[in-house]
Amino acid sequence: MSVNERTTDTFHLSTTDLHSAVTAYLAGLGCSADAATAVASVVTMAEIDGAKSHGVFRLPGYAASLRSGKVNKNSQPAVTLSTGGLLAVDGDRGFAPAALEQFRNRFCEVTNAQGIAALALKNVFHFSALWADVEWLCRQGLVAMAFTNYVPYVAPAGGTKPIYGTNPMAFGWPRPSGDPMIFDQASSVMARGDLSLAARAGHDVALGTGIDKAGNPTTSPQEILEGAMLTFGGYKGSNIALMVELLAGPLIGENLSFESELEDNADGGPPRGGQFLLAVSPSRLSPDAGTRAERLFEYLGRQAGTRLPASRRYANREIAQRDGVWIERSAANLLGFN
Amino acid sequence: MSVNERTTDTFHLSTTDLHSAVTAYLAGLGCSADAATAVASVVTMAEIDGAKSHGVFRLPGYAASLRSGKVNKNSQPAVTLSTGGLLAVDGDRGFAPAALEQFRNRFCEVTNAQGIAALALKNVFHFSALWADVEWLCRQGLVAMAFTNYVPYVAPAGGTKPIYGTNPMAFGWPRPSGDPMIFDQASSVMARGDLSLAARAGHDVALGTGIDKAGNPTTSPQEILEGAMLTFGGYKGSNIALMVELLAGPLIGENLSFESELEDNADGGPPRGGQFLLAVSPSRLSPDAGTRAERLFEYLGRQAGTRLPASRRYANREIAQRDGVWIERSAANLLGFN
Numbered sequence: 001m002s003v004n005e006r007t008t009d010t011f012h013l014s015t016t017d018l019h020s021a022v023t024a025y026l027a028g029l030g031c032s033a034d035a036a037t038a039v040a041s042v043v044t045m046a047e048i049d050g051a052k053s054h055g056v057f058r059l060p061g062y063a064a065s066l067r068s069g070k071v072n073k074n075s076q077p078a079v080t081l082s083t084g085g086l087l088a089v090d091g092d093r094g095f096a097p098a099a100l101e102q103f104r105n106r107f108c109e110v111t112n113a114q115g116i117a118a119l120a121l122k123n124v125f126h127f128s129a130l131w132a133d134v135e136w137l138c139r140q141g142l143v144a145m146a147f148t149n150y151v152p153y154v155a156p157a158g159g160t161k162p163i164y165g166t167n168p169m170a171f172g173w174p175r176p177s178g179d180p181m182i183f184d185q186a187s188s189v190m191a192r193g194d195l196s197l198a199a200r201a202g203h204d205v206a207l208g209t210g211i212d213k214a215g216n217p218t219t220s221p222q223e224i225l226e227g228a229m230l231t232f233g234g235y236k237g238s239n240i241a242l243m244v245e246l247l248a249g250p251l252i253g254e255n256l257s258f259e260s261e262l263e264d265n266a267d268g269g270p271p272r273g274g275q276f277l278l279a280v281s282p283s284r285l286s287p288d289a290g291t292r293a294e295r296l297f298e299y300l301g302r303q304a305g306t307r308l309p310a311s312r313r314y315a316n317r318e319i320a321q322r323d324g325v326w327i328e329r330s331a332a333n334l335l336g337f338n
Numbered sequence: 339m340s341v342n343e344r345t346t347d348t349f350h351l352s353t354t355d356l357h358s359a360v361t362a363y364l365a366g367l368g369c370s371a372d373a374a375t376a377v378a379s380v381v382t383m384a385e386i387d388g389a390k391s392h393g394v395f396r397l398p399g400y401a402a403s404l405r406s407g408k409v410n411k412n413s414q415p416a417v418t419l420s421t422g423g424l425l426a427v428d429g430d431r432g433f434a435p436a437a438l439e440q441f442r443n444r445f446c447e448v449t450n451a452q453g454i455a456a457l458a459l460k461n462v463f464h465f466s467a468l469w470a471d472v473e474w475l476c477r478q479g480l481v482a483m484a485f486t487n488y489v490p491y492v493a494p495a496g497g498t499k500p501i502y503g504t505n506p507m508a509f510g511w512p513r514p515s516g517d518p519m520i521f522d523q524a525s526s527v528m529a530r531g532d533l534s535l536a537a538r539a540g541h542d543v544a545l546g547t548g549i550d551k552a553g554n555p556t557t558s559p560q561e562i563l564e565g566a567m568l569t570f571g572g573y574k575g576s577n578i579a580l581m582v583e584l585l586a587g588p589l590i591g592e593n594l595s596f597e598s599e600l601e602d603n604a605d606g607g608p609p610r611g612g613q614f615l616l617a618v619s620p621s622r623l624s625p626d627a628g629t630r631a632e633r634l635f636e637y638l639g640r641q642a643g644t645r646l647p648a649s650r651r652y653a654n655r656e657i658a659q660r661d662g663v664w665i666e667r668s669a670a671n672l673l674g675f676n
Contacts, residue, residue, distance in 0.1 A: 071366070083453060084454070085453050088623065115424035115456070116616075117454065147374060159638075161644050183577040183580075232571035234645075242647070249630060249631075250630035251618065251623055253623065256637070282423070285456070285458055286591030287591070292594065293588040299594070303498070303501065305498070307496065308495040310480065
């Protein structure tokens with residue numbers, strides 16, 4: 001569904017109304033004002049950008065984890081380590097965006113001071129896309145990377161049982177004029193949210209997306225949800241999944257995906273876990289980094305059929321900011337619209 | 339060809355004899371002793387580990403770039419920036435391993451002091467695998483990543499003309515007891531060296547490896563060498579290639595792959611370019627990083643059909659250290675054996 005798809009099952013509202021409604025919805029469930037606003041921002045951005053699987057589709061999960069008491073409604077994130085280029089934050093069992101919004105300015109300062117820095121975010125519930133975190137850092141002039149792991153949905157290359165999360169990684173490059181170049185991609189062929197959406201809609205998915213419980217290839221999203229998802233590009237994508245698993249788990253003293261699942265209360269919300277971010281100041285390393293990169297973007301643009309990873313998202317965003325968004329009616333009802 | 343393959347076309351020698359012979363060969367071409375030893379170490383490691391496409395197969399390229407005068411035989415690498423977590427080294431137009439061997443201890447010290455650091459290596463000729471650089475850092479207890487770009491061989495997703503190099507990235511994780519977990523993989527489906535080896539041997543490659551000059555799928559390695567290689571995993575691998583291109587080029591003030599090609603004298607050796615390395619001290623971030631990671635490796639090992647990325651290389655190495663290696667007779671002749 002695109003941001004401007006209008007059917008009888010969709011409901012239209014402005015981007016600011018959407019943000020207010022999501023904030024109020026989460027606050028109504030007891031979430032602190034700061035956390036509600038931070039989560040509403042990433043949910044709204046996902047809807048505006050057409051990344052539907054991270055938009056209002058996830059509200060029931062956010063709500064479930066607040067209702068069950070798994071997520072700390074009044075989390076007080078705090079810095080637990082700050083030395084050299086390392087910054088570690090304990091999210092106090094709150095939503096990841098709340099902790100990040102509180103400490104991203106400081107992370108930016110550390111990066112500018114040291115030229116390179118890492119942010120280890122522990123003890124949070126991560127249910128949003130990495131995109132928003134990376135975009136913010138890019139808009140401060142930094143090159144940024146982000147990694148997170150999740151409950152085990154994805155089989156390693158050669159195997160048949162889930163071990164890895166969908167383990168997304170995001171990379172962003174700031175552009176002197178205009179929007180940053182960003183990609184945010186799961187290590188699996190398909191994002192979990194998109195697989196769930198396909199199952200709900202009754203659509204088949206491409207062969208290679210996953211396997212059933214017995215380890216056989218299947219195009220049924222439901223069978224894959226019960227079996228295992230596969231990594232993109234075979235063993236090379238499996239290596240990427242392994243890297244993300246290590247960076248967002250052991251490196252920062254956090255759970256592996258399978259440990260997060262064991263610990264989780266299965267309320268339908270996200271499991272507790274961690275997130276790892278890296279940032280580098282390109283201007284500290286190379287005064288002409290920006291102009292050199294523009295030569296690449298320009299050269300890429302000359303070749304028909306190619307596009308920069310972020311271009312579709314920014315195009316959706318422009319439309320939504322002008323025309324508003326159409327969200328699923330079930331989500332609109334949840335938000336109090338009739 | 340495995341490390342212990344014995345045919346009439348192979349020649350047997352010990353690993354130390356191979357290292358000495360490669361060192362002497364490069365020194366005989368005027369290469370300084372330090373550079374000859376450093377390059378011989380990475381060539382020998384590739385042979386020992388069964389990574390044939392980065393072994394003696396590349397000696398003619400090394401030789402050509404020394405003979406043409408493109409590579410500085412007596413390079414004097416120097417630090418051009420050292421601030422916070424950033425270390426930049428100008429390789430003075432020498433081989434990359436020479437500059438790295440000279441400054442890797444210092445890079446390790448910066449990483450331990452800051453917790454995280456980046457090494458920008460500029461103005462070098464990179465013709466070896468990233469593996470060796472990452473393994474050395476891992477053996478100092480660091481988590482390490484390395485990236486390099488190259489001449490344009492690889493088409494971006496959706497396109498048909500080469501823009502990216504094969505753009506490898508390597509990631510390594512130190513293990514408390516035993517060999518580090520490492521992967522070193524091209525962003526292309528196949529490594530360029532392996533494609534060249536297939537063309538030389540007259541073997542077809544899998545569909546999806548590349549396209550011919552007209553942009554059509556082909557299984558002929560020769561047609562792909564003349565056309566374009568493709569990235570692994572479609573647009574996701576293309577995004578990885580783009581990231582590597584930006585990190586090893588613009589970020590450190592170095593050439594893009596297509597700029598390296600324009601500048602190159604086409605002597606058959608590697609083009610001038612850069613390499614970007616990242617290192618993090620896991621013990622600074624999390625005292626139990628090592629034990630947490632071992633839980634993942636153990637859990638992975640329980641699943642039939644899976645293996646850690648580095649296991650085949652270490653198995654080859656063990657055999658070679660015991661039994662010596664068998665190299666192609668043509669390479670042995672080059673090294674003065676009959």
